[in-house]
Amino acid sequence: MLLKGCLHTHTTCSDGTLTPQQVALRYEEKGYDFIAFTDHDYLLKPGYDEIYSNVKSNMIIFAGIEMTVFLKGYIHVNRIFGDNQLLHIFNHLPEYDLDIEQIMDRLYDLQNMFTIDAMEITSKGFKVKRFDEMTFPHPSIVSDDAHTAIGIGRAWIELDAKRDKDSILKAIKHGDFWNCYC
C-alpha cells in the first residue's frame, strides 16, 4: 500500500517546540502514515523512550535518535529503529558548508562506523538544487527536520510497502520510495 512518511523530526525531548504527542497529531492531520522521532542525543530528556511509546496515534511511530558524530567537525546521523531492521541516514548534507568531495570523505569515514543507508539532501525540509541533482552511493532522502509546527509537512517520502516498520525500512534501504515536496 502507498504510505507517506517523514523520518526526521524533533520534539521537546530535545530542542523541538512541540511535544511528541503534538508532533504526531500535526503529522497525522497532514495525512502521514509514519514518522520517526529523532531527537538530538546530547539533549535527550530522561525517560524519552517512554514518552515516545506513550504517544497515541494511528500512524506508525518509529523511535530514533539523531547522533552527533565527530569527523573533522560534527556530522549528524539518524539511527531509526524498526522491529528487526535498523536504518542509518547521513543527515542534512546541505547544512555542513562542505563541498561534494568533502562529503564523500566524511561518508567514507562514517561507513567505517555505521552502515549508512541513505543520504538526506534537504535542509529544514527545503529542496537544495545542488544536492537534489547529485547521485550518491546511497538513496537520497528528504525530510522536514522540523523543530517547530511551521516546519512540519514541507518534504516527505512516499513508498509502496506493507504497513509495518521493517517493511518501510527495507523499502528505504532499497531506494524504493519517492521524494516529495510541498
Add this chain to the structure above:
Amino acid sequence: MAHKKNRNVAIIGVGQTKHSSHREDVNQPEMIHEAVSAALKDANLSIKDIDCIVHGNMELFEMIHQPDLWHVLGTGAYGKDSIRITTGGTVGTTLACASDNLVASGMYDIVMAIGFEKLQEGHTTGGITNMADPLWFRNLQTGALTGSTAYDVIQEFGEDRAKRAAMMYRIVMDKHACLNPNAHRAFGLDFDQVETLMNTSPQLVGELRLIHMCSQSDGACAVIFACEKKAKELSKKPVWIRDHITIHREETFNIFGYHKDFPVLKTHKFAAEQLFKRNDIKNPLEYFDVFEMYDPAAWWGLDWLRDFFFLKGDEHLRLVENKEIMIGGSMPINPSGGVIATNPIGATALLRVAEAALQVRGDAGAHQIPKEVKHALASGFGGTMWTVLMMLEKELSW
C-alpha cells in the same frame, strides 16, 4: 556623580518579537514591525508621536547594505529623522545610549530605538571571521566562540568544580528562558542533567560545549525613550536612565598573544569601576536588584560576574552554586534567559535594556522577579571587545 545630562530621560515603551531560529513567517520589515507595534502599544503612542528612529544591527550579517532605508515600512521611519548605528554585538545598548543622548541633549523629545537581526538570512560566521586579517594588520578578533575562559576557570578552580558551575549557570538560564514566552531556546533542562550535559554536549573549543553557547536567533526589539516632561505626561511607570558608559581599551584590541598581565576581557571591570564610582555605588551586588547581562556563553556569564560586581576569590562561583543568580535569589541574572537563550544579535543588547526596564516596571510576567526592582543594570558586549553598561532606576531620585 552621574555624568551630566541636559535633561532626564526615561523608557516609556518596550516591544519585542517572538524570537526563533527561523522566523520564516515574516520578512525583515514585517518582523521589525511586530516589535515597533508592540512598543507603541505599550507606550500608548502612535508612530506620529515618534520624533526620531535609531536603527541598528550587525553590519552585513544579513549580507545587505543600508537596511534602515528599506526597512522604513516596518520601522515607521518614513519622513522622520533617522540614524543608523552598527557597533557589533554591543549595538543594542549603543542604540539605547544614543537614544538617551539624543533625548537628553534636547534634540528630540521622543526617540525609538530598534534593534533587529535575522541571522537565518545571512552568513554570520563569514561576517565575523572576515574581521581578522593579519595581512592588512587587522589583528583583532570578534565573535564568542573561544575556549580560553573555560581553560582559565578550570585552571583556577579545578576541572570538576569549574565545569559544574558553568553547567549550573547554563541550566539556570534555561530555567529562566522557560518562563519567558518570547525566548528562542527553552529546553526544560534540569539540575540533575548537569553531569550528563558536561559529558555529552558536543565540544566546540576545548571545554566550551554546544550547550554552553548562545543561539543564532531571528528577532527584533524596540524601546521608546522620552524626555522627563513627556515621560511624566505619557507614562504611569517611566523607567529612568541614570547613567551609561561605553569602554573599549587599546590592550584588548589585539588578542593574538595572551599575556597574564594584560588580560583581554577586562573592559567589563573598567566599565563597572568607572560607572559605579561616579554614581557613588560601593557595593553593586547590594545596590542592584537585577542584572540583565550580555552573556554569549555560560563560561563567560560565570566568569564575568566577578568583573561586574568586583567579587573576590570564588565568590562568583558560589553565587551560581548557591543558585543566588536565579529568579528569587539575591542577585537574579537574566530572568529573561539571557543571550544564551535568545540572540538576534542587533537586538540582543537592546533586549537586555528592555528586559531590565520591564523588571523595574514589574511587567515582566512569568519571569518577573518577586522582590521590588528599584535599581537595574543592563550590559552589552561585543564589537572589538568592548563593554556598555546602563543603569535604570524606578525613581528619579539620585
